[in-house]
Amino acid sequence: MEIHNSLPTTLRLRRQRLAQKIAFPVILWSGSSSSRNCPISSFPFRASSHFLYFAGLPLKNAAIFLDGDRLELFMDEASAESALWHGEMPKREDIAQRIGADAAFPLSELPARATGAATIALQNPTTYQQQTKILNRAVAPSYTPEGIDRDLAHAITSVRLCHDTEAISELRQAAAVTIEAHKAGMAATKTAKEEAAVRGAIEGVIIAHNLTCAYTSIVTVHGEVLHNGQYHHPLQPGDLLLADVGAETAMGWAADVTRTFPTTGEFSSTQRELYDLVLAAHDTCIDRIRPQVEYRDLHLLAAEVIAQGLVDLGILRGQAADLVATDAHALFFPHGIGHLLGLDVHDMEDLGDLAGYQEGRTRSDRFGLGFLRLDRPLQEGMLVTIEPGFYQVPAILQDSELRSKYQDVVNWDKLAQFSDVRGIRIEDDVLVTATGAEVLTAGLPTDAQAIERLVNGI
């Protein structure tokens, strides 16, 4: 386990990068299990991503104290009874050694380190209460941090924006399993009777690799519902199935991949035309990725490719640049081109837009830009998704205000010919390299014929 041997070194380097940006100590909590319906049935524990980044292991009910180069671990030993039910647990000292901690203490010692320490508030309400109690002060929620907590949030985002070798190794593992899972989903589609069956095939592979899902899977013939969490629709001939599923490694690193494929194994001509258009936007954006490129420009580039394609298909009228300037593309591509990816599927969005938006920049209120989650120049080591789409969303296309505003630029009759396309999205995970980009999820084909072959099992 080469990776784990290097963990203390990796964590030390992360602390050193953080220490260059702040001059106060830090306490990060891992969190506790969230209860589901009864005590025996909790949700699977997920440690806070900030904790995971600096502690390296998903320890439950633990905290770490960081001060410059120094790392201290705070956690209680498992009880004797716990061994009966949960088996022997590693000792605190063993864990401390594995992560290269300078010292390790029971949690009762943590208040002694609280003075002047900054933290990031957890979403878990139980842990959040502990944070305010132990720090003995108000702690604002993570998306509106205050004082030194805000300084810490800024420092952590700048450290976590670009991934180190150990992180990239984990992200590759998440990507590899995600690729295999999507392939299993495609292979299961022709015999599946409803969406859930394909979801079972995809998630079964992720579970079989002892990984978890990084987020609630979307597996739907109603791709126009952007965050569809329903799986009960039947698969019918002529449907496109949109699968947005990503694995997460044991240490918390995520993949986030979408493919859209015909349930019959064959795109209709209208589906194929729009699929190829979305793919063109996807490929064009990825080709453009390199350090210093503005992510916002990639979004606008995708919008322009889509707008031009829709003009070529006769669905929109006018010049692509004008259509994008007036947000007409957003009638069919209403979300952003993607987001940061790392320990969170929308990396660090617990901090609001602090990570996604460069200091001094804020969300646009434009219809075609407001959902953009990342607005920074790209840097080497960033991992971003590129995920253009085309959707016919009733809430948009039936909206009387939007219909009248875009009355003349949409050829509604032409659009009606594409009614067998409700939603298409193609999403890959792209690592910014020194000279360009590496698609971590490139092992999963995107071109229409290869997709058809996977569905047809050939």
Next chain:
Amino acid sequence: MEIHNSLPTTLRLRRQRLAQKIAFPVILWSGSSSSRNCPISSFPFRASSHFLYFAGLPLKNAAIFLDGDRLELFMDEASAESALWHGEMPKREDIAQRIGADAAFPLSELPARATGAATIALQNPTTYQQQTKILNRAVAPSYTPEGIDRDLAHAITSVRLCHDTEAISELRQAAAVTIEAHKAGMAATKTAKEEAAVRGAIEGVIIAHNLTCAYTSIVTVHGEVLHNGQYHHPLQPGDLLLADVGAETAMGWAADVTRTFPTTGEFSSTQRELYDLVLAAHDTCIDRIRPQVEYRDLHLLAAEVIAQGLVDLGILRGQAADLVATDAHALFFPHGIGHLLGLDVHDMEDLGDLAGYQEGRTRSDRFGLGFLRLDRPLQEGMLVTIEPGFYQVPAILQDSELRSKYQDVVNWDKLAQFSDVRGIRIEDDVLVTATGAEVLTAGLPTDAQAIERLVNGI
């Protein structure tokens, strides 16, 4: 959908049964989503079981007001923006009609119903805060309810103890999918390299049926760790794999099933001897089930069967009755024979032992009885698990105090010959009928040869 048409009637009957036991109004909250690591990645929403019982649908951020026969629904309508991301949601009035509510209001109207209302505290901390705020009083945690909340908890347990037709229909569905899932797990075992692969096969089937897992699955070659939540161990020839996995329906009703099977498809002779012994305890208990039988007696019966079998195998010395009286059986069978099953896998254990223990009874401090979760006379309509086991738990068998106490009754040399059995459990879900019992999970074989055939795919 015959079942849904009957939902208002079912819910009305449940309210009426409750109203016979209390003379105050009730507010039950459904709860909210629990955050995972970032806002986009929440745990799947699970409504409170008490809410589900009386509201019938898994509504997020909702509450119901019960007063005698009357049912009122409180929830807010989805926002317009929500339609873009999550699709069109049913309207409050439509939901109210579906569950037979007498009236429906936004949540802002709920405080008007708070005076004198009892509730059950939720485990979800966010909702728990809302409960104390809206009721404008202290609300004790659910496992130690106080005042009218305690009266309500008593009333609800007596209503929920015995299942009605709609509940049993759901429980049958959970059982049917669980059976299919376990079969898939057995069929996947011979080619699986590690525990996770079998878990993936089992849970994949549950997901494919659009159901969820009712609890964290146990799929392990270390069955001696009773609540083992690890899945990384390799499957080796000679291992027994213990799979304790149950499905939960969309409306929240659970199954809870364990099978133990050889990774090679063939039990060794020592494994087979202990397997058949555990099965004998399982079958003997189920044969004895009928109304009025004390569940505690079933536990002691299982203990006696196991003790006698271990005497016959030469592992224990003495008379079975004496061995049980001195808790010697608990060296190898340290948990209870089972528990209530319903909307929770340990039904109503959010209320501590209020449901499991008849009024006036409390947990024993005996080694062989302390983990018994149910101590009541059985009644028609109760669903219980029967799950005897045999384990070699290091935390028990290496305990110097226990070793010296049971020095003379254990033949340690003989026991060593059974070292290829770390843990065996056989668990089924048994409905108490008017004259006996119905095993809802009987479609999944228990006898050793049938288990071997399933593993061997024949």
